[in-house]
Amino acid sequence: MNGAVEVANKNIKKIIGKMMVNYKDWHEMLPFALLAYRTYVRSSTGATPYSLRMTQEFNKKVRPREFSPSDLVLRKVLHISPDSRGKFAYKYDGPFIVKEVFDRGAINLNDMDGNENALPVNVDALKKYYP
Known part of the structure; x- marks a missing residue:
């Protein structure tokens, strides 16, 4: 057997022992003890096992975005305009040229007329435009 399994079981048993009122209710406290064990920050990694599992699953779904100069992109509208149409308002503005x-x-963007935007834009607020 792996020694880490025995250490984990020992720690869960300690948590249950601190939570129990009498010895007959240990099975009712087991889910709470497991939650406490999974969300406790480990000194070896500096993170919780739960956050490490969540990070791994999130990173599986992340798709890197690659842009190159002269690509056409749409920029997400991040501000609320006074002429807001509610849920029918435009979500993206553009197209722009990288x-x-x-x-x-x-990324620095240009208008279709060639005017340069003053501030750079984060890649998270862009998506490719296919005319």
Whole structure:
């Protein structure tokens, strides 16, 4: 057997022992003890096992976005305009032309007329435009 399994069982048993009122109700406290064990920060990793499982599942679904200069993109509308149409308002603005791509997900955009936008935009707020 693996020694880590015995250590985990010992820790769960300690948690249940601190939560029990009498010895007959240990099975009622088991789900709470397991939740406490899974959400407790480990000193070896500095994280909880639950957060590590969630991070692994999230990273499986992440698709990296690759943009290159002269690509056409749409920019997400991040502000609420005074002419808001509620749920029928536009979600994306554009199209724009990618002028320059920086490290760590920043991109400079140009209008279709060639006017440069003053601030760089994060990649998370862009999606490719296919005319």
